[in-house]
Structures are given as structure tokens and as C-alpha cells.
Amino acid sequence: MSNSILEGANATGDDTATNTAADSPAPTTVMSMQQALNRALDEVLADNPKAVIFGEDCGRLGGVFRITDGLQAKHGAQRVFDTPLAESGILGMSVGLAMAGFHPIPEVQFDGFAYPAINQIVCQIARMNYRSRGTMPMPITLRVPSFGGIRAPEHHGESLEALFAHVPGLKVVSPSNPHEAYHLLKYAATRPDPVIFMEPKSRYWQKGEVDAATHDAGGGSPTGAKVMREGRHLTLVAWGAMVSRCLQVAELAAEDGIDIEVLDLRWLKPIDAEALTASVRKTRRAVVVHEAPLTSGLGAEVAQLITQSCFDTLKAAVERVTGFDVPYPSGDLEDEYIPNIDRILFGIQRVLEYKRG
Amino acid sequence: MAEISFPLPDLGEGLIEATVLEWLVSPGEQVERNQPLVEVETTKSAVELPSPQAGKVVRIYGGPGDKINVGEPLIVFEVPDNTAGIVGTVPKEEAPKRRVRLSAVLDED
Numbered sequence: 001m002s003n004s005i006l007e008g009a010n011a012t013g014d015d016t017a018t019n020t021a022a023d024s025p026a027p028t029t030v031m032s033m034q035q036a037l038n039r040a041l042d043e044v045l046a047d048n049p050k051a052v053i054f055g056e057d058c059g060r061l062g063g064v065f066r067i068t069d070g071l072q073a074k075h076g077a078q079r080v081f082d083t084p085l086a087e088s089g090i091l092g093m094s095v096g097l098a099m100a101g102f103h104p105i106p107e108v109q110f111d112g113f114a115y116p117a118i119n120q121i122v123c124q125i126a127r128m129n130y131r132s133r134g135t136m137p138m139p140i141t142l143r144v145p146s147f148g149g150i151r152a153p154e155h156h157g158e159s160l161e162a163l164f165a166h167v168p169g170l171k172v173v174s175p176s177n178p179h180e181a182y183h184l185l186k187y188a189a190t191r192p193d194p195v196i197f198m199e200p201k202s203r204y205w206q207k208g209e210v211d212a213a214t215h216d217a218g219g220g221s222p223t224g225a226k227v228m229r230e231g232r233h234l235t236l237v238a239w240g241a242m243v244s245r246c247l248q249v250a251e252l253a254a255e256d257g258i259d260i261e262v263l264d265l266r267w268l269k270p271i272d273a274e275a276l277t278a279s280v281r282k283t284r285r286a287v288v289v290h291e292a293p294l295t296s297g298l299g300a301e302v303a304q305l306i307t308q309s310c311f312d313t314l315k316a317a318v319e320r321v322t323g324f325d326v327p328y329p330s331g332d333l334e335d336e337y338i339p340n341i342d343r344i345l346f347g348i349q350r351v352l353e354y355k356r357g
Numbered sequence: 358m359a360e361i362s363f364p365l366p367d368l369g370e371g372l373i374e375a376t377v378l379e380w381l382v383s384p385g386e387q388v389e390r391n392q393p394l395v396e397v398e399t400t401k402s403a404v405e406l407p408s409p410q411a412g413k414v415v416r417i418y419g420g421p422g423d424k425i426n427v428g429e430p431l432i433v434f435e436v437p438d439n440t441a442g443i444v445g446t447v448p449k450e451e452a453p454k455r456r457v458r459l460s461a462v463l464d465e466d
């Protein structure tokens with residue numbers, strides 16, 4: 001069967017793609033994260049008549065990253081449509097639609113353009129349920145192509161997870177591969193709460209197996225973290241695009257005799273403290289990796305949660321390997337900013353070398 | 358592979374249509390970004406339209422003398438599935454490289 005409606009679709013809107021996932025659920029399929037997200041949105045639209053998708057270039061063009069490609073042609077311009085270049089309007093409209101019983105799935109085209117909508121996100125979307133004593137829930141799934149790695153100009157690569165996670169009322173999630181993208185987006189789009197869905201844009205083209213039938217084959221909760229690689233000596237905690245880099249690091253560390261566990265946090269609000277505890281109680285060492293700047297980044301929150309529950313068993317203080325405390329740099333300097341394999345290995349070495357007393 | 362359509366853009370000051378004078382590319386041809394695609398004439402002037410992107414030409418619309426309305430398809434390109442979005446580049450998949458080696462004496466207590 002077709003991987004997604006991407007294959008048959010084009011931006012003229014005259015495609016006749018009908019062979020989609022929504023029609024015939026398939027077992028494991030290899031697809032890119034773009035295709036996985038596209039398929040998830042296609043199925044959400046088919047399953048929930050109240051779901052609507054909109055944003056800059058989401059409709060006719062199919063999104064600058066092709067995530068909504070073909071959806072307008074299939075589901076109609078009433079449900080998949082373009083908006084003006086006005087993020088405050090996109091999110092403000094989401095509030096009204098949610099009040100009227102819809103499930104808006106807006107897109108902010110790049111994370112750096114979420115800033116003009118912070119007022120609507122923080123003051124309206126995050127609070128309306130609280131303010132209305134639960135009578136006005138905000139089932140809004142805000143898709144935000146996030147993080148760096150594609151050498152884009154300024155404002156097109158940021159790491160806003162700590163900003164969003166700090167706001168009571170919001171949930172924050174970031175998938176690390178096509179399988180996670182498919183399932184986490186489908187899950188997020190059925191929640192009664194606002195969810196900030198941070199898509200790691202540097203992984204959009206990454207292909208991987210998607211098992212549409214089962215999210216977590218080994219059990220586990222869709223709201224929890226996931227062990228992507230088991231290990232004995234140290235836990236690497238990451239999310240989004242940094243998960244695959246940490247998996248590479250774990251392979252290299254194995255050559256040096258160090259057995260590393262990689263924990264994909266998945267949900268950045270709320271954080272799965274139990275999974276952190278279970279992993280680090282076993283390995284007794286932890287390094288957190290994120291693209292965002294160090295200071296007040298989510299790594300501090302993760303380090304505290306680990307310290308609180310594993311203080312007596314930790315072999316060393318939790319290390320953070322992160323971006324630097326500078327504005328996100330232009331594309332040419334990206335490789336110097338985003339944690340690379342060597343910086344992560346250095347962080348691991350600092351933890352391994354630590355001696356008490 | 359995916360197809361991307363490029364509609365006739367507004368060539369300025371609210372013009373609603375243009376007449377094809379001469380196609381400078383033909384179906385099957387590989388074009389580069391900014392390569393001249395077609396010469397069209399509006400009520401104001403004759404202009405060459407540069408290609409908005411690289412790709413293989415799949416279809417062209419209209420022959421010499423035909424009018425095309427702004428917003429209607431002008432040309433369709435075929436591009437690889439892993440072509441970048443409109444902004445940025447597709448990261449290269451490279452074998453992981455490192456300079457740092459780990460050394461540790463692990464007490465397995």
C-alpha cells in the first residue's frame with residue numbers, strides 16, 4: 001500500500017490519492033517522519049470530524065515541510081486551510097474554535113515564529129480551562145517544527161521546550177523517530193488539553209519502521225518516557241533530534257567498554273520521573289543532552305528529578321551537555337552550537353571520572 | 358519522487374494574466390534554481406520568469422500565444438522525496454565521527 005498520500009499528491013490539488021492509511025491499516029511500514037506525521041494527520045481528520053488543520057501554507061501548498069501535503073485535496077478546504085502570516089491570529093482563532101467545540105491542530109511554521117503567539121498560548125490557551133472551572137477545555141494540538149540542524153536562517157531554529165514546559169496548563173511532547181511521531185501525534189490530537197507538539201525538523205527526512213498497530217511493544221504508557229537502548233553504566237537522557245545522536249554515542253561508547261542506556265523522555269511536560277528513577281537507579285550515572293541553552297534549560301529539571309530520587313545511589317552529579325547561552329546561531333555555526341558526539345562523550349567521561357571525597 | 362506545481366505569480370501591480378511568448382525549457386529537462394523558464398508578456402512588459410527551484414520539468418502549461426491567469430498552474434517539477442522544505446537543507450546522513458575516547462575504571466559494586 002501507499003506509504004502516505006504524499007506519493008500521489010501534488011500542490012495543484014488535482015491529485016486523486018485515495019489509497020491512504022485511513023482506508024486500510026497496515027502492519028509495519030518504512031516511512032520518513034514527514035510521511036508518518038502526514039499519515040497521522042490524515043487519520044486524525046478521518047476519525048474526528050471536529051479536527052481542523054490550519055496555518056501558513058498548510059492548505060494549498062501542503063506545508064513548507066510537506067507535512068500536510070494532500071490533506072486539503074482529500075479532506076477539503078473547510079478542514080485544512082491557509083491562514084495569513086499572523087501567528088497571534090492562528091492561535092487566537094484556535095481558542096475560538098476550541099470554545100466552539102472543534103479540535104484545532106494549528107501549525108506555527110517555524111519555532112522562532114511562536115514568539116508572536118506567546119500571548120495567545122500562555123494567557124488564553126493554557127488558562128482557559130482553569131479560568132472557566134473546567135467548562136471550557138482547550139483541546140488544541142499545536143504543531144511546531146522545532147530545533148536546529150537544517151542550516152536555516154535566524155528564527156527558523158530554536159529550542160523552546162523549557163519556555164512551554166514552564167507554563168501551567170500546557171503539555172509538551174517531542175517525537176524522536178517516525179514511529180514515535182506517528183503515535184505521539186495521534187495520541188496528542190485526542191487529548192482534551194492543549195499539547196505543544198515539537199517536531200524535530202532535522203529528523204523529518206529520517207526513515208524508520210512504523211508499526212501503526214502498536215505504539216510501545218514492550219508495554220509502557222503513551223504519556224511516559226521510553227528506553228531506546230538498554231545499558232548498565234550510564235543513562236543518556238534526551239528528546240527530539242538528540243535521541244538519535246545519543247544512540248550513536250552509545251554505539252561508540254560500547255567500543256570503549258561503556259554500556260550506555262538511552263532514555264527518550266518523549267514528554268517534556270509532564271516529565272516521566274518514574275522512568276528517570278528506574279533507569280538511573282540501575283545505571284547510577286546520568287547525562288542530560290539538549291539543544292537548548294544551558295541556563296534554566298530542561299536539563300536542570302531532569303537533573304533535579306534524578307537527584308531527588310537517586311541521590312543515595314548516584315556515582316556522580318548529573319551532567320548536562322547542551323547548547324550554549326547565546327542566541328541560536330546562523331546555519332554556518334550550527335555544528336559548533338548543537339551538542340555533537342565529542343561533547344557528549346566528554347560529558348560522559350566527566351561523570352565516569354568523578355571520585356567522591 | 359514528488360511533484361511540485363508552480364502557479365503563475367502576480368507579475369506586479371495587480372496584473373491578472375500573462376501571455377506565453379516562448380518556453381525556454383521543455384518537459385524532461387533538469388533545471389536549476391533561477392534558470393529562466395519562460396518568457397511571458399503582460400500588458401506592461403515582456404519578462405523572463407526564473408525558476409523558483411531546481412528539479413525535473415514534468416509538465417508545462419500553455420504554448421506561445423496562450424493566456425494564463427495568475428494563480429493557475431504554469432509548470433510542474435518532479436523533485437526527490439527528501440528535498441528540503443522551502444527553508445533550510447536536508448541534513449546529510451553521515452557515519453558518526455569522533456575524536457574522544459572513553460576511559461574508565463568501573464567498580465561494579
